[in-house]
Amino acid sequence: MTKLAGPPLGNAFRWALEASTDPARAMADWLAGDIDPARPTALALLADPSTSVATLRQAKSVYKTMRIVGETVAARRLAARLYLAAIAAALVRHGERISCQSDAALQRALTSLLDDTEMPDPLRDLAGTALCVLRERKSA
């Protein structure tokens, strides 16, 4: 047994409670909190207009990995959506394209995020706005 010297453990381990109801979302939120403790959920991180493009790149990267190594189908599926949401946020909030995907591939993926009713509305709205940005850039 080790004498505990850190901060109060209860608060420190409260995240463990989150995992019981929706493990996939909990894992996505843990990743968000790891990137920016001030925005401890995926939604807070990706939907906040003040999130920097560097942070969005980090988010894209961790969710891209989670999309592959996620423990469950639900986790991998959610990660794929959040990966797209990070790309959409960079495009909408900062006018930056942080993905090498083709326009066609990106439009298909963003449309699937837009149509996914299980995803939070702010992220679906981001996908819709990102689609508009892509179309505008294409027509310009």
Next chain:
Amino acid sequence: MIFEASRPGRQSAAEALDQLARRYWSAVYAYLRSSGRDVDEAADLTQGFVCDVMLGRRLFAGADPKRGRFRSLLLRALKTYIKERHRARMRKRLSHQGLPLRLDPAQLEQAEADPGRTPEAAFYARWSATLVRHVLDEVRSACLEDGLEAHWTVFEARVARPLLCGERPQPYAALVRDLDLSDAAQASNMMITVKRRFARALYAEVGRTVTDPADVEEELGELLRDLERPS
């Protein structure tokens, strides 16, 4: 585990009791120290309680396992035991030679309660801290067994040591270099894999201390509150 421990006469019951005693004696000791007893008396009473009551199986005799949670049952039994010992203090103390639980000074020092806590708060806080520590040890062992040493190292450097020891989380760049990982995204996903394992193991451990699985979440919430409660 609690269910097993409440079935007298079975080998598995004896093993379950033994495990519980070895894991949670420090909560008993914390209660006794916080109630004003000196190190020797608290250690003596802890050994007596563990041997006579927990391992002697009188703890569960006549107890309804549906009434309350194990830690509450344990605390009630401890209070009763202290009263009994007080009444019998003029009688010759039972010999504890060959006790299955031996407490050395270093263990007792580590189990000291934070000063200023009430005995009950000290008991619950130590119980909860012991449970969390046990779960961490269990997850570490499981990670090593499953070939996830690097996963554990990342979790330890980013989560466990900062929480337990107040250290700053080790930067991902250093972990990526030291563990030969592809990038920080891989490292952070390794970290959440172990976090998930920890959460599962914590639920399982708490589940062993309640009789109704529906109580796990509430019990876990209480445990975390016990750890946060100021002294």
